[in-house]
Amino acid sequence: MANKTDDKTLNILLFLCNWGAHAAFLTLQDQLRPIPHEIRMVRVPCAGRIDRAMLLKAFAQGADGVALVGCEPGTCRYGSGSANSLQNTDDVQRILDIMGLGRERLCFGAFLPEESEELLSFLQNFADEINVLGPAGIEAVPVISALNADDLHQELRQLVAAYDIHACQDCGKCTSACPLALIGKPFSPRAIASAVITGGIHSPGVQENVWSCLTCGLCYDRCPSAVNFPAFIKELRHLYRHTALPGQEVHGGFFHSLMRSMSSAAITPRRWGGLPDEIRTDPESPILFFGGCAPYYDIFFGKHSRPQTNKILIDSLRLLNFFDVAPRLLTDERCCGHDLLWSGDKKNFERLARINVERLNGLGIETVITTCPECYMTLHTTYADEGLELKFKVVHLYDFLEEQLDKGAVDFEPFDQVITFQDSCRLGRLEGKVDLPRKLLKRLQPARFVEMKEAAGASICCGNCAWTGCDGYSKALQVRRLEQAHATGSDLLVTSCPKCQLHLACAMEDPFRREQLEIELMDLTSIIAQTIRWKG
Amino acid sequence: MSQPVQQSQTEIIVTGFGGQGIILAGRILGMAASLGDKKESTLVQAYGPESRGGACNAQVIISNTPIHYPYVNTPDILIAMSQAGYDKFVTALADDSVLLIDEDLVRLQQAPCDHFAIPATRMAENLGNKMMANIIMLGFCTAVTGAVSSRAAQVTIADSVPRGTSERNIEAFGKGFDYGLSTLKGRRKVAAGQAGALAS
Ligand code: SF4
Ligand code: SF4
Ligand code: SF4
Numbered sequence: 001m002a003n004k005t006d007d008k009t010l011n012i013l014l015f016l017c018n019w020g021a022h023a024a025f026l027t028l029q030d031q032l033r034p035i036p037h038e039i040r041m042v043r044v045p046c047a048g049r050i051d052r053a054m055l056l057k058a059f060a061q062g063a064d065g066v067a068l069v070g071c072e073p074g075t076c077r078y079g080s081g082s083a084n085s086l087q088n089t090d091d092v093q094r095i096l097d098i099m100g101l102g103r104e105r106l107c108f109g110a111f112l113p114e115e116s117e118e119l120l121s122f123l124q125n126f127a128d129e130i131n132v133l134g135p136a137g138i139e140a141v142p143v144i145s146a147l148n149a150d151d152l153h154q155e156l157r158q159l160v161a162a163y164d165i166h167a168c169q170d171c172g173k174c175t176s177a178c179p180l181a182l183i184g185k186p187f188s189p190r191a192i193a194s195a196v197i198t199g200g201i202h203s204p205g206v207q208e209n210v211w212s213c214l215t216c217g218l219c220y221d222r223c224p225s226a227v228n229f230p231a232f233i234k235e236l237r238h239l240y241r242h243t244a245l246p247g248q249e250v251h252g253g254f255f256h257s258l259m260r261s262m263s264s265a266a267i268t269p270r271r272w273g274g275l276p277d278e279i280r281t282d283p284e285s286p287i288l289f290f291g292g293c294a295p296y297y298d299i300f301f302g303k304h305s306r307p308q309t310n311k312i313l314i315d316s317l318r319l320l321n322f323f324d325v326a327p328r329l330l331t332d333e334r335c336c337g338h339d340l341l342w343s344g345d346k347k348n349f350e351r352l353a354r355i356n357v358e359r360l361n362g363l364g365i366e367t368v369i370t371t372c373p374e375c376y377m378t379l380h381t382t383y384a385d386e387g388l389e390l391k392f393k394v395v396h397l398y399d400f401l402e403e404q405l406d407k408g409a410v411d412f413e414p415f416d417q418v419i420t421f422q423d424s425c426r427l428g429r430l431e432g433k434v435d436l437p438r439k440l441l442k443r444l445q446p447a448r449f450v451e452m453k454e455a456a457g458a459s460i461c462c463g464n465c466a467w468t469g470c471d472g473y474s475k476a477l478q479v480r481r482l483e484q485a486h487a488t489g490s491d492l493l494v495t496s497c498p499k500c501q502l503h504l505a506c507a508m509e510d511p512f513r514r515e516q517l518e519i520e521l522m523d524l525t526s527i528i529a530q531t532i533r534w535k536g
Numbered sequence: 537m538s539q540p541v542q543q544s545q546t547e548i549i550v551t552g553f554g555g556q557g558i559i560l561a562g563r564i565l566g567m568a569a570s571l572g573d574k575k576e577s578t579l580v581q582a583y584g585p586e587s588r589g590g591a592c593n594a595q596v597i598i599s600n601t602p603i604h605y606p607y608v609n610t611p612d613i614l615i616a617m618s619q620a621g622y623d624k625f626v627t628a629l630a631d632d633s634v635l636l637i638d639e640d641l642v643r644l645q646q647a648p649c650d651h652f653a654i655p656a657t658r659m660a661e662n663l664g665n666k667m668m669a670n671i672i673m674l675g676f677c678t679a680v681t682g683a684v685s686s687r688a689a690q691v692t693i694a695d696s697v698p699r700g701t702s703e704r705n706i707e708a709f710g711k712g713f714d715y716g717l718s719t720l721k722g723r724r725k726v727a728a729g730q731a732g733a734l735a736s
Contacts, residue, residue, distance in 0.1 A: 315733070322733040324721075407711075408654070409718035413732075529733040535719065536726030 048081030053252025137266030237344030551621030562594025572688020679716025
């Protein structure tokens with residue numbers, strides 16, 4: 001699908017089922033019926049096979065409207081195609097609403113072979129509607145220039161120097177700490193580093209492994225020469241984008257399309273709809289709460305489990321209200337861009353980061369509070385590292401809570417569960433806040449708090465970062481983590497990052513081991529919100 | 537003819553055991569009132585036979601008119617930092633008195649009046665010096681009762697504590713003060729039916 005050219009014609013992409021509906025479309029073509037000229041048809045084996053990632057990708061690549069046309073329920077050649085299409089359409093419509101594109105830009109229709117006239121008026125109505133709505137506003141993806149071999153070599157040399165990869169003493173401490181290596185994957189940070197030095201990014205074993213690294217920072221933590229391997233990996237991924245080699249994006253690249261779309265200035269997201277009535281916010285407040293991508297996650301993963309990551313944001317607001325802060329919310333809040341940067345899409349990250357910083361700086365606020373560890377790290381540290389100047393402080397909700405709780409006169413209701421804690425790599429190792437969540441945990445009144453075998457600075461990862469390279473080894477890693485959680489005798493695994501919750505819940509879906517692996521998951525913020533009490 | 541001055545007198549007893557800085561706390565209250573807040577004040581220190589390690593107390597009166605009798609019979613405020621001290625003075629309290637206790641050191645049976653609790657000694661230990669519990673208690677008392685102004689209390693503390701420790705003592709005062717404000721806020725919230733963060 002091409003991005004828009006400068007003629008004013010809008011792009012409407014039509015995914016058309018090969019079977020019933022395509023026959024109707026053929027009739028229209030044979031009879032030279034006036035099919036709207038904005039429509040570009042893609043013939044597909046079954047409308048149900050057009051998953052949510054593909055639907056969203058169409059928009060990310062420049063469609064102004066997308067029509068998914070299949071067969072009437074009950075006439076699907078494969079049985080479940082129509083139902084799938086309806087579900088996928090509904091999910092993506094909800095996502096489009098929050099992104100600010102609006103659900104009207106995606107529609108589903110079902111037609112029998114003989115219903116060509118019905119199909120025609122459906123397409124005409126849709127084209128009219130899209131013409132009224134106008135362009136969706138998603139800009140072309142900035143073209144990443146392909147590097148020739150010399151330039152690539154040059155860039156690589158600079159990276160090796162910048163990250164001091166030559167300082168590696170070949171001691172192997174990184175590999176012996178790396179959770180992927182320990183789970184049995186033929187993977188070694190040290191070996192990747194030396195392969196890159198000697199053979200460049202195309203040497204064997206480098207390319208697939210670069211996308212597998214969790215960027216969890218354990219190796220960096222252990223390295224006696226302070227080789228910052230995760231940051232090096234981040235840059236290597238960026239280099240790959242200059243070659244024709246794609247990254248290993250999971251879930252069909254759904255989240256990457258979502259984030260890329262948000263880097264277009266012309267779209268205006270519509271966040272924070274449907275907040276509970278009792279939440280107090282204040283559009284004039286000098287304190288802004290930055291939510292993050294949880295609402296998108298809950299819609300996307302709602303198909304499999306019942307994730308509750310948006311609840312973390314609502315509970316954060318409740319806690320701010322509890323301490324008499326009615327924060328400002330950004331109704332056009334975008335993604336922070338963390339996953340773009342960490343999956344090598346630096347161009348779009350930079351574009352998004354600049355939009356975010358300009359928007360936030362323009363508000364005249366003093367403080368941004370956030371709960372998401374990735375938003376925190378990106379806003380607090382990465383933006384500044386990328387040379388952007390923030391005119392406000394970035395504070396993690398836990399720091400705010402700890403400061404308030406330290407003033408006293410607040411209690412926690414006891415609850416009858418044994419708890420253990422999954423560290424977030426961003427908050428813990430990368431931002432150095434390993435003790436902070438523990439201070440809060442110690443204030444709670446569970447039956448008991450037991451640390452896992454590998455905890456705090458040594459904690460192992462939830463199994464994925466930036467939605468790339470998830471594979472069987474990631475699953476094995478998660479299973480090990482869940483087993484560690486069970487070994488503590490806990491019945492509640494407390495998390496501090498929405499993604500830890502999603503990825504660990506994903507591993508529990510294993511149909512053969514569900515019983516052994518299952519454990520209740522709950523975010524620390526939500527537990528605090530549930531049990532905190534004024535002493536009075 | 538001048539307007540009759542509104543008579544307002546606050547009578548305070550600070551009690552605990554020797555070594556807690558009970559007398560110093562009383563003296564700071566009195567000095568803050570007279571030097572900082574420009575009121576009248578008196579201080580009576582009780583060194584009974586009990587004084588060495590046993591119970592001791594300071595009786596402070598703060599008034600905006602001259603004080604004729606410096607002993608406290610019915611305290612408006614009782615600050616109790618030991619069980620013995622509490623037991624001794626609890627019967628002197630009136631219905632409208634205010635009782636402040638160190639919650640780890642004093643067990644209340646049935647408080648005869650409105651009362652507020654703070655783990656002052658524990659907080660002082662967390663600050664690294666158990667000896668500052670009295671200053672934390674002063675901050676708490678200042679926030680909860682408003683007997684002296686926070687500004688006057690801080691200036692007086694800075695002048696009264698050993699050289700080089702004033703910063704840490706002011707910090708301790710701040711901790712107690714914040715705890716007091718928090719406690720008052722908590723009371724308002726609980727009274728308004730908003731004890732927790734979730735809608736009930
Ligand atoms: S821990 Fe550091 S020095 Fe040791 S092998 Fe790994 S990168 Fe090299
Ligand atoms: S960042 Fe984590 S996953 Fe990547 S090499 Fe280091 S320890 Fe292994
Ligand atoms: S762990 Fe599950 S949710 Fe996470 S990236 Fe892998 S497949 Fe997706």
